Amino acid sequence: MDKALIPEGVKRCPLPVFGLWMLFLLAVIAWGIYAGLTVLIKGLNVTGLNNYFGFGLYITVDLGIIALGAGAFFSGFMYYGLSRFFPRLKELHKIINLAVIVGFCCYTGALLVLLLEIGQPLRGWFGYWHANVHSMLTEVIFCISCYAIVLIIEFVPIILENRKLDAVKPLHIFGHNLHEIMAIFAMTGTFLSFFHQGSLGGVPGVMFGRPFAYRTGFFIWPWTFFLFTLSAMACGPAFTALICRIIEKVSRKTLVDRSVYELIAKVTGSLLLIYLILKTLDTLYWALDTAPGFGFKLSDFYEAPYGMWLLFTELGVCGVLPVILLLTPQTRNSNGLLFLGFFLNCAGIVINRFVMTVQALAIPVMPFDQWAVYIPTWAEWAPCIAMLAYGAVIVSLSYRYLPIFPREKELNP
Amino acid sequence: MSGSAHSEHAESKVRYGMVIDLDKCTGCGACSVACQQENNVSFRPDESDKLRTLSWMTLYRLENGADYPDYRVAMLPRPCMHCDSPHHSPCTFVCPVNATIRDEHTGIVDHVAVRCIGCRYCMVACPYHARSFNWWDPTWPKSMEAMLTPEVSPRMRGVVEKCTFCHHRLNLARDRARLNGEDPDTVVYTPACAEACPTRAITFGNLKDPNSEVAKLAKDARAFRILEKLHTEPKVYYLSSAQWIRRQSDNNL
Numbered sequence: 117m118d119k120a121l122i123p124e125g126v127k128r129c130p131l132p133v134f135g136l137w138m139l140f141l142l143a144v145i146a147w148g149i150y151a152g153l154t155v156l157i158k159g160l161n162v163t164g165l166n167n168y169f170g171f172g173l174y175i176t177v178d179l180g181i182i183a184l185g186a187g188a189f190f191s192g193f194m195y196y197g198l199s200r201f202f203p204r205l206k207e208l209h210k211i212i213n214l215a216v217i218v219g220f221c222c223y224t225g226a227l228l229v230l231l232l233e234i235g236q237p238l239r240g241w242f243g244y245w246h247a248n249v250h251s252m253l254t255e256v257i258f259c260i261s262c263y264a265i266v267l268i269i270e271f272v273p274i275i276l277e278n279r280k281l282d283a284v285k286p287l288h289i290f291g292h293n294l295h296e297i298m299a300i301f302a303m304t305g306t307f308l309s310f311f312h313q314g315s316l317g318g319v320p321g322v323m324f325g326r327p328f329a330y331r332t333g334f335f336i337w338p339w340t341f342f343l344f345t346l347s348a349m350a351c352g353p354a355f356t357a358l359i360c361r362i363i364e365k366v367s368r369k370t371l372v373d374r375s376v377y378e379l380i381a382k383v384t385g386s387l388l389l390i391y392l393i394l395k396t397l398d399t400l401y402w403a404l405d406t407a408p409g410f411g412f413k414l415s416d417f418y419e420a421p422y423g424m425w426l427l428f429t430e431l432g433v434c435g436v437l438p439v440i441l442l443l444t445p446q447t448r449n450s451n452g453l454l455f456l457g458f459f460l461n462c463a464g465i466v467i468n469r470f471v472m473t474v475q476a477l478a479i480p481v482m483p484f485d486q487w488a489v490y491i492p493t494w495a496e497w498a499p500c501i502a503m504l505a506y507g508a509v510i511v512s513l514s515y516r517y518l519p520i521f522p523r524e525k526e527l528n529p
Numbered sequence: 530m531s532g533s534a535h536s537e538h539a540e541s542k543v544r545y546g547m548v549i550d551l552d553k554c555t556g557c558g559a560c561s562v563a564c565q566q567e568n569n570v571s572f573r574p575d576e577s578d579k580l581r582t583l584s585w586m587t588l589y590r591l592e593n594g595a596d597y598p599d600y601r602v603a604m605l606p607r608p609c610m611h612c613d614s615p616h617h618s619p620c621t622f623v624c625p626v627n628a629t630i631r632d633e634h635t636g637i638v639d640h641v642a643v644r645c646i647g648c649r650y651c652m653v654a655c656p657y658h659a660r661s662f663n664w665w666d667p668t669w670p671k672s673m674e675a676m677l678t679p680e681v682s683p684r685m686r687g688v689v690e691k692c693t694f695c696h697h698r699l700n701l702a703r704d705r706a707r708l709n710g711e712d713p714d715t716v717v718y719t720p721a722c723a724e725a726c727p728t729r730a731i732t733f734g735n736l737k738d739p740n741s742e743v744a745k746l747a748k749d750a751r752a753f754r755i756l757e758k759l760h761t762e763p764k765v766y767y768l769s770s771a772q773w774i775r776r777q778s779d780n781n782l
């Protein structure tokens with residue numbers, strides 16, 4: 117039965133090995149579900165959150181994973197939209213299926229974690245019912261839910277390409293037709309993503325009572341709105357490339373041409389460079405104008421354990437360095453350096469999300485208040501790790517049973 | 530974010546506000562206890578974890594940092610500031626479900642516990658830490674349950690709560706005014722903290738009524754607000770003649 121499901125002409129590991137891997141992942145997920153139920157039953161007091169750290173690991177992971185999942189919308193935008201004008205981007209069709217699947221995992225996973233994050237999960241739907249149009253979070257709630265639906269629609273035709281499913285005529289026709297109109301969904305997804313990535317940036321940026329996070333900006337949007345969108349575009353495809361490389365390493369196969377990685381390196385490297393320039397300008401303006409206007413010196417914001425090293429790591433080690441690695445032809449030619457570049461790129465964006473949520477809250481705004489430190493508990497780690505395992509389950513199943521890499525057969529004769 | 534405090538509220542006759550005289554405050558905590566009792570704020574057998582405590586009126590300890598004999602200490606009671614910044618308070622415009630809103634007729638920042646989804650965005654946005662989250666189900670010792678205030682609903686686990694300027698007392702005062710044929714929109718009332726303060730350090734009233742005690746005190750030479758530079762426009766004013774206290778009201782003053 118298992119053999120009949122595997123795409124024609126490709127080799128997969130023996131079923132028992134795959135079964136063991138699945139068992140391991142399911143055990144991790146079970147641990148996460150146990151933690152999640154504990155949170156739901158006992159309340160958020162089992163987490164490390166407190167009145168100072170209303171946002172913690174859950175929000176950081178959500179923001180991080182949604183940025184990394186941006187490969188789905190941005191690759192779709194490049195492939196379905198921009199490739200008309202830049203034919204070289206057509207190359208992306210070799211990896212677009214994986215980008216959609218990774219995006220699907222990231223978004224649905226983030227929604228699951230988000231459910232734990234709110235104190236009254238049963239009232240989650242109030243976000244739609246009592247929506248406050250002024251709140252950045254409202255925009256996030258609407259766009260993320262709509263985009264998750266778009267991702268499901270984008271994932272369905274990939275699932276229908278499974279050998280057995282494709283043999284069923286009505287499903288074949290349905291899947292084929294969905295494929296035909298996928299550009300519409302890809303463009304809808306692009307539109308939605310642009311806004312919610314931005315609103316996620318707006319969440320810290322609009323807090324005018326929090327000088328570390330607050331940013332002036334353009335019209336109703338703080339600069340962080342645009343910086344978050346741009347940084348997500350810069351790291352999303354890099355994350356897809358990293359996942360692809362991991363599958364290649366584990367399966368010991370070549371799945372996409374190296375030219376695809378080259379292309380992604382050039383695109384994400386350039387975007388990261390633009391982001392870095394703008395982020396540096398934003399940081400300077402904030403440090404020299406916004407923050408002093410509120411009575412703060414830069415050094416007020418950086419204390420142990422959230423010291424200056426975080427800023428240096430985010431912008432230097434995980435910013436300037438990956439730009440150099442991804443944009444210099446020599447370093448791009450070395451696999452090790454290329455993927456190190458992708459990794460640092462992703463890590464930098466996750467650090468940025470951490471800084472804007474957790475570090476922003478550690479800083480006392482009232483002069484007589486205390487600096488605080490936040491340490492997540494197992495009840496926060498477990499669901500986050502389980503979410504990664506959930507992603508691994510979806511990606512593993514998809515790789516085994518769906519023809520997601522169109523070039524696999526030719527590259528592995 | 531800049532602009533004068535009440536630039537967008539010209540239509541309303543009332544802006545309830547509070548003045549706390551730090552030179553009179555002895556730090557006895559009566560305001561805090563009265564607030565807790567009046568508003569059915571629950572507590573735990575062990576309250577040592579102050580970062581998880583429920584508190585609407587928190588007492589901060591200010592020190593001048595000098596050595597003995599010049600060492601000085603003062604207490605600063607901090608309710609919700611009922612921020613009056615134009616357009617929105619820091620906490621109100623971030624709430625995705627309109628669970629916290631400013632009543633533009635009174636200037637009171639309200640919180641609807643049964644609508645709150647507990648996302649804690651408002652808590653994160655408030656620079657005064659005026660909001661606390663209900664980390665546990667609220668409980669009281671059996672003997673205290675009969676003493677709960679009937680006008681104030683207890684809040685459930687998973688929602689945020691904060692000082693309401695004893696909004697229920699305002700409603701009672703309004704009802705009384707209606708019965709007496711007076712204008713309910715201009716009533717004056719006293720929140721529990723102001724009533725309980727033994728040194729009369731807390732004055733409460735309509736900041737827009739130039740004859741009110743609170744409006745006069747708010748213009749006193751000793752008056753200041755916390756974090757003026759942020760332009761949150763608090764409706765809670767403090768009084769002190771001590772420079773070292775005033776310096777701690779804002780960063781790098």
Ligand code: SF4
Binds near residue numbers: 761
């Ligand atoms: S003090 Fe905090 S909770 Fe009160 S109105 Fe201002 S921002 Fe909102």
Ligand code: SF4
Binds near residue numbers: 624627651652688689
């Ligand atoms: S915690 Fe409640 S009141 Fe605060 S922003 Fe969230 S839903 Fe609104």
